Amino acid sequence: MAxxxxxxxxxxxxxxxxxxxxxxxxxxxxSNMRILITGGAGFIGSHLVDRLMEIEKxxxxxxxxxxxxxxxxxxKWMGHPRFELIRHDITEPLIIEVDQIYHxxxxxxxxxxxxxxxxxIKTNVIGTLNMLGxxxxxxxxxxxxxxSEVYGDPLEHPQNESYWGNVNPIGVRSCYDEGKRVxxxxxxxxxxxxxxxxxxxxxxxxxxxxxNIDDGRVVSNFIAQALRGEPLTVQSPGTQTRSFCYVSxxxxxxxxxxxxxxTGPINLGNPGEFTVLELAExxxxxxxxxxxxxxxxxxxxxxxxxxxxxxxxxxxxxxEPKFQLRDGLxxxxxxxxxxxxxxxx
Ligand SMILES: O=c1ccn([C@@H]2O[C@H](COP(=O)(O)OP(=O)(O)O[C@H]3OC[C@@H](O)[C@H](O)[C@H]3O)[C@@H](O)[C@H]2O)c(=O)[nH]1
Numbered sequence: 440m441a442x443x444x445x446x447x448x449x450x451x452x453x454x455x456x457x458x459x460x461x462x463x464x465x466x467x468x469x470s471n472m473r474i475l476i477t478g479g480a481g482f483i484g485s486h487l488v489d490r491l492m493e494i495e496k497x498x499x500x501x502x503x504x505x506x507x508x509x510x511x512x513x514x515k516w517m518g519h520p521r522f523e524l525i526r527h528d529i530t531e532p533l534i535i536e537v538d539q540i541y542h543x544x545x546x547x548x549x550x551x552x553x554x555x556x557x558x559x560i561k562t563n564v565i566g567t568l569n570m571l572g573x574x575x576x577x578x579x580x581x582x583x584x585x586x587s588e589v590y591g592d593p594l595e596h597p598q599n600e601s602y603w604g605n606v607n608p609i610g611v612r613s614c615y616d617e618g619k620r621v622x623x624x625x626x627x628x629x630x631x632x633x634x635x636x637x638x639x640x641x642x643x644x645x646x647x648x649x650x651n652i653d654d655g656r657v658v659s660n661f662i663a664q665a666l667r668g669e670p671l672t673v674q675s676p677g678t679q680t681r682s683f684c685y686v687s688x689x690x691x692x693x694x695x696x697x698x699x700x701x702t703g704p705i706n707l708g709n710p711g712e713f714t715v716l717e718l719a720e721x722x723x724x725x726x727x728x729x730x731x732x733x734x735x736x737x738x739x740x741x742x743x744x745x746x747x748x749x750x751x752x753x754x755x756x757x758x759e760p761k762f763q764l765r766d767g768l769x770x771x772x773x774x775x776x777x778x779x780x781x782x783x784x
Contacts, residue, residue: 478545488522495521546562553611567622581635590606590745600705643684645683666726674741681715699756708760
């Protein structure tokens with residue numbers, strides 16, 4: 440029987456060096472971890488990019504449609520050989536080879552997610568389906584940044600992950616909170632049905648440098664108003680509470696979740712709880728004691744209380760926030776001063 444191997448007939452051709460085996464070849468190219476971040480030009484996304492780019496084995500690919508994100512947030516990485524930025528809207532499919540997906544893309548500030556609610560829910564549902572399809576195709580691990588808004592206007596306080604929430608399915612916030620709830624469902628269905636490696640984080644209110652000045656969320660509003668000498672707009676009654684997590688703590692939690700072995704959902708937030716009025720008073724004292732605090736009308740379905748139970752994150756990820764509000768606010772003030780061009784007196 441004729442041999443189909445060329446090795447046997449060395450007399451006819453000079454000896455060739457052996458080709459690398461497919462295994463060795465792929466190992467060589469997989470020495471880098473290729474990480475996709477949807478929404479990577481946004482506030483949290485760009486801080487995550489910074490942290491992941493610090494690790495030399497990582498290649499980072501950002502996709503963003505720039506609805507609320509900005510190239511400016513990523514300017515230090517432009518042209519870096521391990522970094523790529525793609526203008527893409529995740530409601531359209533994306534074909535790309537990656538090992539991990541951090542799926543953050545979605546406007547997160549109520550004024551922005553309510554601006555085009557149909558688009559917001561498409562981003563959460565179709566966008567998440569597209570990312571899950573991609574993860575399935577290439578065998579990537581995928582992390583969804585869900586939200587404390589899945590608890591709605593919570594009747595349990597503080598909120599732990601086993602609480603199912605109190606959400607209005609037809610309200611003005613539903614495009615976001617119901618959208619994220621469906622996104623979580625899709626993540627777990629792909630996990631159960633197709634064995635996908637999933638991670639789900641429920642992010643509580645987050646603040647820090649690089650938030651859009653006109654983002655509309657409470658910390659950025661109050662700091663910008665105080666710097667401009669405008670009244671701080673407390674939406675009534677002002678006794679509603681939130682728990683504010685500094686962005687670097689949050690990013691640390693996201694990476695621990697991705698690298699750990701638990702699917703989640705896991706709350707990531709700072710359990711320090713403040714009324715909105717208390718926050719206004721802290722910002723006033725820190726930034727500009729001369730500004731007044733003005734009570735304004737609230738928006739429908741505003742949650743009356745919110746505070747994460749982070750027992751699970753502590754136990755499973757060995758994570759807890761390091762920055763208290765009094766430590767983080769001055770760092771955000773400094774960044775806003777620079778961007779607004781307001782010098783400290
Ligand atoms: O100028 C303002 C803005 C907001 N607020 C109040 O501050 C509280 C927080 O409002 P924000 O708009 O900052 O954020 P919310 O807590 O409503 O939603 C956020 O929840 C968690 C994340 O998933 C999202 O970032 C976002 O949906 C609300 O009670 C709101 O009424 C003010 O009093 N004044």
